[in-house]
Amino acid sequence: MVIEVRLLPMGDRAVLAEVGSLAEVLALHAALQAALPLIERTGTHAAGGVSRAWSSARPVELVPAARTVLVAFDPGRMPVSAVRGWIAEIAGQAAVGDAPTEADEVEVPVVYDGPDLADTAALLGIDVGSLVARHRAAEWTVAFTGFAPGFGYLVSDDWPYDVPRLESPRTRVPVGAVGLAGGFTGAYPRETPGGWRLIATTDAVLLDPDAAQPALLTPGARVRFRESVASGRATARAARTGDPTTADSAFTVVEPGLLATVQDLGRPGAASLGVSHSGALDRAALRAANRLVGNDEDAAVIEVTMGGFRAIADRDLWFAVTGAWGPITVDDEPIDPYDAHVWPRGRELHLDWFAHGARAYLAVRGGVGGAAILDSRSTDVLSGLGPARLAAGTRIAPAGAAAREVPPSVIAPWGAPHDDELEIELAPGPRADWFTPDAQRTLYESVWTVTNDADRIGMRLDGPELARARTDELPSEGMVPGALQVPPSGRPTVLLADGPVTGGYPVIAVVAEGSLDLLAQARPGTRVRLRHARPA
Structure with a gap:
């Protein structure tokens, strides 16, 4: 066909x-x-x-x-x-059935000891032995990934059951749990909430960022579940953190403020593994900070959200701060943003609470070190990939990757971010036809407000309801940073760098690439006007 x-x-x-x-x-x-x-x-x-x-x-x-x-x-x-x-x-x-047959078969050892095993068998009208036998005998294929890095949605022509999800999802599903939902089976590569019915556990390493192929279960792979004689206590290893802490540190965090994370330009190319792009939300500010201290533009820096950050230099450093605007001092001596400065050993750098904008970028000459995961040092707050959020006492490793000399100071145009009202350009979304013509007009004619529900994963906008023309359920589909998903409430949520790679809410439009950095500096209360993107 x-x-x-x-x-x-x-x-x-x-x-x-x-x-x-x-x-x-x-x-x-x-x-x-x-x-x-x-x-x-x-x-x-x-x-x-x-x-x-x-x-x-x-x-x-x-x-x-x-x-x-x-x-x-x-x-x-x-x-x-x-x-x-x-x-x-x-x-x-192409035609159905053309999928390559040379794909290796992956064996996943399991112990059928899940807490929902007996209840699921009863729900399907069969005994436990029959459920286990059908699950083990089926040849499964990884249809797609999503939800979490390395989480594969497996399907099989040999599996006849449509298994309803739990009415009340668990707040904690352990690493290595194997579950059923709808016509799918899958194994959890990290601890996470979830509503699948758990029938087994595996000690397979489902996600290893150091491996040539980080995810064990990749789209198109053929999978067999092999019953194991192990205890059933899952030891599946989730991603290591890539913690930048080291005995040979560049500086030590005293106070992280609201949120401080390591960021570079992210992990493009790994979405098929369920891994978000991640990286700095204001990429222009990150690049500027790195240029000011002689780094390559993609070197890792510290992204500080809303301010309140303090750190003490453990060696003499050069540094620069860009992005959001607020008082910056070294041992109470004011310094300017968008310029390179010396940070002497033992002195305290303080990024006070920001008056304008939401995110500042602290670059040190040589960059922030630590292990790279999937070619990036970025912290992904949704998946847990990358270094942990910075905390008091975190010692930050130097990367030793300065590319050129610190440039001489130059007068360059810069100023405080505009965060009272933003004009954001939107490109077309795939599900615009799921909304009424009135909703389309409302989207572009209204003034939206950034709510307190705004972080690196997404930003919820408050305003009038966007009425749906279609109310049926949308199967999960791929997402991109900037996608405006509209949940049943009718108020859009903008997915950002750490947002999930698949989603089930219709996307009415997508923030144009040139406007994404502007949204990075939006604060709760910022007004947003949406405009059609200009033709390229």
């Missing part, structure tokens, strides 16, 4: 390819994945009859979900027309 695909916009940096079934998702994703090495090998690809150079312009993300494949790309290197042409061409050549 040939795959029919509907191409939907997901902002200005992604396309959502929608098909009719999960089987078609598997086939399309496999075909697109298989085409990437061909693109890289030949350096060109015919898209819409036009030969284009693709050797350095391949899509950066392929994220399968329940009925869609998200294709993210860099519009500076490949136009959206070429991306859409490539997807349509590959879909026209």
